[in-house]
Amino acid sequence: MKHAFLDHHSSTESIVHHLDARAKIIVFFTFILIGVSSPPTSFLLFGFLALVLIAIALSAKLPLGHLVKKVLIILPFLFVVAISIPFVKKDGVGGGYNFGFGGLSVSQSGLWILWNVVIKSSLGVFSIILLSSTTSFPQLVKGMERLGSPKIFTILASFMYRYSFILIDEMQRMKRARDARCFGGRWFWQLRIIGHMVGTLFLRSFHRGERVYQAMLSRGYNGTMPGTTGGRLGLGEILFLSLSPIFIFLRVYFR
Amino acid sequence: MNSDKVIEINHLSYDYPDGTPALRDIDLVVYRNESIAILGPNGAGKSTLLYHLNGTLIGDGKVTILGLLIEKKNLKEIRKRVGLVFQNPEDQLFCPTVFDDVAFGPLNMGLDEERVRHRVEKALEMVGLKGFEGRSVHHLSEGEKKRVALATVLAMDSEILVFDEPTDNLDPTGSRTLIERIRLIPQTKVIVTHHLSVVVDLCERAVLLRGGRKAEDLPIRELLKNRDLLEQFGFDADFAQWMFERNVKFQSSNEI
Numbered sequence: 279m280k281h282a283f284l285d286h287h288s289s290t291e292s293i294v295h296h297l298d299a300r301a302k303i304i305v306f307f308t309f310i311l312i313g314v315s316s317p318p319t320s321f322l323l324f325g326f327l328a329l330v331l332i333a334i335a336l337s338a339k340l341p342l343g344h345l346v347k348k349v350l351i352i353l354p355f356l357f358v359v360a361i362s363i364p365f366v367k368k369d370g371v372g373g374g375y376n377f378g379f380g381g382l383s384v385s386q387s388g389l390w391i392l393w394n395v396v397i398k399s400s401l402g403v404f405s406i407i408l409l410s411s412t413t414s415f416p417q418l419v420k421g422m423e424r425l426g427s428p429k430i431f432t433i434l435a436s437f438m439y440r441y442s443f444i445l446i447d448e449m450q451r452m453k454r455a456r457d458a459r460c461f462g463g464r465w466f467w468q469l470r471i472i473g474h475m476v477g478t479l480f481l482r483s484f485h486r487g488e489r490v491y492q493a494m495l496s497r498g499y500n501g502t503m504p505g506t507t508g509g510r511l512g513l514g515e516i517l518f519l520s521l522s523p524i525f526i527f528l529r530v531y532f533r
Numbered sequence: 534m535n536s537d538k539v540i541e542i543n544h545l546s547y548d549y550p551d552g553t554p555a556l557r558d559i560d561l562v563v564y565r566n567e568s569i570a571i572l573g574p575n576g577a578g579k580s581t582l583l584y585h586l587n588g589t590l591i592g593d594g595k596v597t598i599l600g601l602l603i604e605k606k607n608l609k610e611i612r613k614r615v616g617l618v619f620q621n622p623e624d625q626l627f628c629p630t631v632f633d634d635v636a637f638g639p640l641n642m643g644l645d646e647e648r649v650r651h652r653v654e655k656a657l658e659m660v661g662l663k664g665f666e667g668r669s670v671h672h673l674s675e676g677e678k679k680r681v682a683l684a685t686v687l688a689m690d691s692e693i694l695v696f697d698e699p700t701d702n703l704d705p706t707g708s709r710t711l712i713e714r715i716r717l718i719p720q721t722k723v724i725v726t727h728h729l730s731v732v733v734d735l736c737e738r739a740v741l742l743r744g745g746r747k748a749e750d751l752p753i754r755e756l757l758k759n760r761d762l763l764e765q766f767g768f769d770a771d772f773a774q775w776m777f778e779r780n781v782k783f784q785s786s787n788e789i
Contacts, residue, residue, distance in 0.1 A: 414669065415629065415669075416629035416630045416633070416669065419629065436628065436629045436633075437627065439629050440626075440627055440628065440629055440671070441627075444623055444671070486623075486624065489619070489621070489624040490624050490627050492589050492619075492624075493619055493624050493625045493627065494627065494637075495589065495612065496587055496589065496612055496615075496616075496617045497612070497637055497641060497686075498609065498612055498613060498638055498641030498642055499637075499641060500609075504637065504640030504641055505633075505640070506636060506640070506649065506650075507646065
């Protein structure tokens, strides 16, 4: 079975995809930091940040539908904010609705908070989606590692990436085998079966872990995961990295 | 054939941790550049025997690999020299990308990066997967996974290659491709399999196991002629006969 739910489109060919993961991690990290720390009134800065994202998305040749679909995941969270905050704060009245039987007023600062949440979360989520759609997971992990993230975390992440797919396959096969033998009956019975399945999955993973460890030993594993250093940062990366100081400059300048 | 012994096993016995006997009094010698098949029904101890060849398991008796006795202090050296290809590539391939996986062995051997890259490239070329370096393992087909698993071992440049059911789970084309690739490898090979075609295509000698004991040790040509023995082990004797004739023809046409 094939899966690509983690880093969809990350194998497309484009300038952005070819950039070293380190450069992308740094730029998107400063992007989010700057975006989140700006006051909600810095419209120019937000406009600029949005333009940068659009430019990156265009040069990465990512389909618009894919990006929009992914950004939509923040909608439920925004909705919660949207229905509560504008009514909570009771200072200046920003506007109101009249339903005939009674009015509902919206506070000014509440609206500001809503705007603040909407713009920052969309920019943040959009940039993370761009990062994960232009960088494959292994590259991302390697980039983190080379930026100094502790090796134990990156090793854990790469094993998780490698084996999550196998675990999902295994679970699907088990579910299929279960359904093929007319799974059903009372909920208590179902619960029992599901319990067995979880147990079996655990045992299988445990044994697989043992075999993988044997395979690692067979190829000379001695407790530390070896790694290659990979390429150097080229002109493209340096140009891309220069976005970071620009963000910082604009953030300071457009206060 | 020269008389250079690369594997020598004397009176090897092994019990599983729960006490079940797995191997009993096995004697076996493999010479340099020889290619032998280990055959036998499920549970005969074939895989258990393989795991003794690089010290994954250590039983009672003496196992000597390239003059080194299998014991704790020699394991590092022995694992450098014996490449083990596991039955299930999902167990063997644990890195996120093909490159990382093939480079794992050479990096552990302490080679510098330049040479590691060179070895990875060469190994992938040998299995016909040049250009697959950056691919994620879970996006490969079963046949490709098997070939990457083979490459991970080839990259270590081991002197002995050990295969646990290499064509298991493969379609006819995938299995043919893999057999062709394995055939081109000059090293000493020990292959566990259930398929006569693999045996005929890759091996010169067969060791038959039953109930953890060595039942027979004979050249492939003799095995293919021995109907009684084949039937005892559940092989199709008519198919063997046909393979034998085909192989005889193949060899005589080679000689012309």
